[in-house]
Amino acid sequence: MALPKVYVTxxxxxxxxxxxKGRVDFEVWEEPRPVDRSALFEKGAEAxxxxxxxxxxxxxxxxxxxxRLKVVSNYAVGYDNIDVDAATRRGILITNxxxxxxxxxxxxxxxxxxxxxxxxxxxxNFLRAGEWKTWHPDLLLGRDVSGATLxxxxxxxxxxxxxxxxxxFSMDILYxxxxxxxxxxxxxxxxxxxxxxxxxxxxxxxxxxxxxxETRGLIGEEQLRKMKKTAILINTSRGPVVDQKALYRACxxxxxxxxxxxVFEKEPIPTDDPLxxxxxxxxxxxxxxxxxxxxxxxxxxxxxxxxxxxxGKRPPDLVNPGAFPQ
Ligand code: DGY
Numbered sequence: 001m002a003l004p005k006v007y008v009t010x011x012x013x014x015x016x017x018x019x020x021k022g023r024v025d026f027e028v029w030e031e032p033r034p035v036d037r038s039a040l041f042e043k044g045a046e047a048x049x050x051x052x053x054x055x056x057x058x059x060x061x062x063x064x065x066x067x068r069l070k071v072v073s074n075y076a077v078g079y080d081n082i083d084v085d086a087a088t089r090r091g092i093l094i095t096n097x098x099x100x101x102x103x104x105x106x107x108x109x110x111x112x113x114x115x116x117x118x119x120x121x122x123x124x125n126f127l128r129a130g131e132w133k134t135w136h137p138d139l140l141l142g143r144d145v146s147g148a149t150l151x152x153x154x155x156x157x158x159x160x161x162x163x164x165x166x167x168x169f170s171m172d173i174l175y176x177x178x179x180x181x182x183x184x185x186x187x188x189x190x191x192x193x194x195x196x197x198x199x200x201x202x203x204x205x206x207x208x209x210x211x212x213x214e215t216r217g218l219i220g221e222e223q224l225r226k227m228k229k230t231a232i233l234i235n236t237s238r239g240p241v242v243d244q245k246a247l248y249r250a251c252x253x254x255x256x257x258x259x260x261x262x263v264f265e266k267e268p269i270p271t272d273d274p275l276x277x278x279x280x281x282x283x284x285x286x287x288x289x290x291x292x293x294x295x296x297x298x299x300x301x302x303x304x305x306x307x308x309x310x311x312g313k314r315p316p317d318l319v320n321p322g323a324f325p326q
Contacts, residue, residue: 004310005068007043009035009052012075016051016299023307024049041065049306051075055267058082063090071309074319075302076289077101077158080211080238084320094319095305098157100297101289106161108288109206109236112260113150116232116282117204118142125279143203143230143257145169151202153195153218154209154237155181162206163188174198199226204234211238219243224250232258236288239264248275262288 006026008017020026027043029035034055044050044066052058054076063069063086071093072082079096087094115121123140126132150166152159155177163173163184173190175181176198184190195218199205205227209215219233220243227233233256235242244265250256258280264273267286275281289298305315314324 004048004070005046006049006051006306006310007040007047009040009050009056010075012051012302013296013299015296016075016301016303019300019303019307024310026051044069049073049310051302051306054078054081056081058087060086063087063092071095071306071315073302073306073309073315075298077105078210078238079319088320088323091323091325093309093315093323095302095309095315095317096319097298097301097305098317100301101294102157102161104291104294105158105236105288106165108262108284108290109158109162109208109234110165112234112236112262112282112284113204113206113232114145116234116258116260116280117145119279121282122279143232145171145204147171148203149174149201151175151193151198151205152190153198153205153207154215155184155190155192156208158236159206159208160184160188162208163190171204174202195223196226199223200228202231203228204232206234207237207241209237209241211240215241217241217243219247221246221249224255227256229254230257232256232260234260236262239267244273244275248278251275251278251281258282262286 003025006024008026008028011028011030044062047066048068049071051073058072058081060083069092073095074082075097077096077098079094082094084094119140119142146169149172152163152175155175166173167188173188174193175190176193176195180192218241224246247259251259260282262284263286276283301317305317308315318324
């Protein structure tokens with residue numbers, strides 16, 4: 001019997017590709033840039049499975065062009081690149097890669113928090129530019145992390161992992177989440193509050209919510225103005241959760257002290273974006289899950305989810321149970 005056809009839109013780690021060998025008939029887009037939309041349509045027309053990444057948009061138009069499609073396996077925990085409702089209506093399973101990237105993403109959030117608070121990139125540029133003339137009591141002073149208050153927006157697994165790191169810095173933890181997180185309250189002494197209270201009281205605000213209709217633009221001018229002038233915003237979730245123009249004004253006009261960003265409204269962020277001119281903005285290119293272990297885990301999970309779906313089993317990380325035959 002012919003093996004099901006699968007299209008993989010990036011060369012992911014062998015931990016994933018090796019699992020596919022002999023079980024599906026797969027082809028990989030080998031370029032180091034996102035797959036051309038025309039190629040995705042052409043390959044998708046034949047495919048029963050797509051294994052793709054957050055740079056690939058899965059919308060009604062694509063789904064209509066893929067009549068044989070049974071599963072879209074996303075190599076990411078976030079799946080805002082996929083129209084899940086449209087897929088569910090067509091009985092197409094959507095899967096993601098949770099858990100394996102929780103620690104890596106929490107680590108990068110904390111890296112940005114520390115780096116922005118202690119002006120690490122700004123100081124390094126200062127030194128390399130030959131501006132370091134002498135030690136001085138006022139040279140490049142930062143903000144204290146130890147003992148400060150951290151506000152976590154979206155207390156899922158990654159938010160909780162950030163809170164655990166914060167505990168090691170004796171931070172007080174506030175959080176905003178749709179539902180209470182009793183384990184975080186018990187073990188980390190975290191306190192659930194409204195977004196307004198979190199913004200008003202936190203020294204650091206770290207975003208860990210998914211991007212959806214409720215969270216798009218969640219942090220705009222009104223919210224940034226509610227933050228302390230000494231506070232720092234960290235975003236490792238998705239760029240559009242923050243109004244980037246408002247954030248530029250907040251950081252350049254001193255409404256807040258600075259920002260640490262792994263994600264942007266448009267990625268890659270254009271290098272002439274005014275945000276990148278600000279010394280109090282730490283910016284890195286969407287690296288939350290970029291460790292060898294996390295990416296190997298994501299590749300493995302993406303392959304396992306895909307194979308389970310094509311074999312008629314319920315994939316371990318099914319996002320839309322409504323599409324799975326009962
Ligand atoms: C995710 O998994 O959603 C990350 O943003 C990509 O690594």
